[in-house]
Amino acid sequence: MGRQCSSSVKQQKLRKGLWSPEEDEKLFDHISKFGVGCWSSVPKLAGLQRCGKSCRLRWINYLRPDLKRGMFSQEEEDLILNLHEALGNRWAQIASQLPGRTDNEIKNFWNSSLKKKLQKQGIDPNTHKPVEIQVKMEQDYSEKQAYDPIFMSEFQESIDFNTPSSYRPYDPGCGFNSMPNLTNFDHHTNYSDSSGAYLMKESSSNSSNPRMDSKTDMTNAFSLESIFEFQFDGADERSYALASLSQELSEAFQ
DNA sequence: AACTGTACCAACCGCAGTCGT
């Protein structure tokens, strides 16, 4: 479906797979001389049998002079964990906070290393919550759902699964309620002041459109400052809220 | 030495958003 390496390069035999040193050199020379412009014209101008998309990727992930190569430091690892908890699989957003690292690199590091590390520690890598609490919450929730149709209808009303955002606010103190979509939140919303309100993050696997538009929603409306304000100031309250929710649901069911 | 399983990573693919016409 996608317009894979389409357009200007008309059915020319395009190379795929690993880049040779010669190709790298050609691309590097071209970008060094003319800078990053229109990627679709780069292959022709640089004398490469590649599509523009491939050139772009090669430049961004490998040739860019400002890339930091090598192992991730403990600080970087911690930052990735924190950012992933706040942002989910928005690798480009995460990468923008780690100078010299690419989204692809971070994604690979996450999938090959960090994810497993968390799992070993009994933490769900999607939610960053301990697995026991997660399981308990799911059990409680499905039991409550099965036995209490009013609870279910209130819950469904409170959450519009068609909204583009994969983050939905939840206030455990008042039950499920309708809070404004995050994209409408004030730039400086302080989550630690909102009665323990925290974000309930949908797992990307059951979202019909896991890609919230990061450019419009996250960048513009949900600044990094507010994320970190939430991340650090609200962390304890969120854990507390999680435990409260679990307890609340258990009690409600009993 | 040969085979198999696993981890890692570069690159590809498909989709969605943006921009120009």
Place this chain on the structure above:
DNA sequence: AACGACTGCGGTTGGTACAGT
């Protein structure tokens, strides 16, 4: 408004290296 070209993003795949048997 509609369309096509282009760009950027996240998920996935395929190749390679390495460890274990």
